[in-house]
Amino acid sequence: MKSAYLVLDMQNEIVHEEGPYAKGPIGAEVRGRGVLANTRRAIDKARHAGVLVIFVRVGFSADYKECPAGSPMFAPARDKKLFLLGSWGTEIHAALGRQENEAIITKHRVSPFFSTGLEALLRAQGVERIFVSGVSTTAVVQAAVREAHDRDYACSVIEDGCAAASAEEHRQSIDMLARFGSVTTSDRVVFAG
Template identity: 60%
Template sequence: MEIDNYKRKRAMKAAYLVLDLQNDLVHEDGPNGKGPLGEQVRSRDILANTSRAMAKARAAAVPIVFVRVGFSPDYRECSSTSPMFSGIRKAGLLKLGTWGTEIHPSLDKRDADVLVTKHRVSPFYGTSLEVLLRAWAVDRLILSGVSTSAVVQATVREAHDRDYTCTVLEDGCAAASAGEHAASIEILRRFAEVQTSDSLAF
């Protein structure tokens, strides 16, 4: 059965989604990077583990899609009712065209990679992500990023309901605490396979 599953995954066309690894959220000089989330990102080697997974994807000619969250300078897309986004406008965070919404420089984003900008938690909502995936005939999603309890959860749940096969890279994800991350991973096991950057194979 394990061999059959391996062959099935090899026959699928995959894409690797790198979720919200942008300067405002994970860079050590960013506002969230200086807080608990940033501490978890550094202590868990999230950026190095993501780079390892990206190298495997490139070697297998698997497309890499960077997803970021950002808003126009006047925050016209920012929800006025969301507890999560309520402080963003006031703090001047996640503003498109600024350093804060750029992908972390250690991740070697290339011209051939795709950048999807979202205005909500889920990268499927109001973006071109699914159009791209369908055009590429993708049916398997590899994903990682921050936070495990927000964008990773949202992506897996929506992808699951769109009939994608999902693989979460546990060592490429982090939340504001180790406990929050661990609890999120346990929930995600109901909807996705959980691997690491070392065990990942295309």
């Protein structure tokens, strides 16, 4: 079964120690859980196994025309000029060592599947199983797994590569996601090309 690893929203504005989320609860959870190191460990294992690594980020053009004005999650992005494509904030965190041949999918909503080329890429590559991790567990990770499940992909969440605004939110999300696939860690994950 051919696999892909989706690395979700691991961009500077969300996970970098100098990004706007660093001083808040998500930043504290990312640091406390060692999410960057755990994700890099999983990425290295996926590469070694020949598994397709795909980075997903949220981003908007300079006029924010794709940004949903009525969304409580995204409306502040326009006001604070966050997630501007071409800026440092939408770059994948350097600690993850993204390689030039690894795809970046840009999304304008929570789900990495909504109005993006992700599914076309997965289908073109013959992917049947996806591994996922990212920030936050309650948003993009849940959306990715639920939608992938409904598109008939086998799913596996790399739990220690995820974080939410609190340990409790993360735990509850992982408990729910276990209904849609398997849960593993960066130490235990076994990738199969």
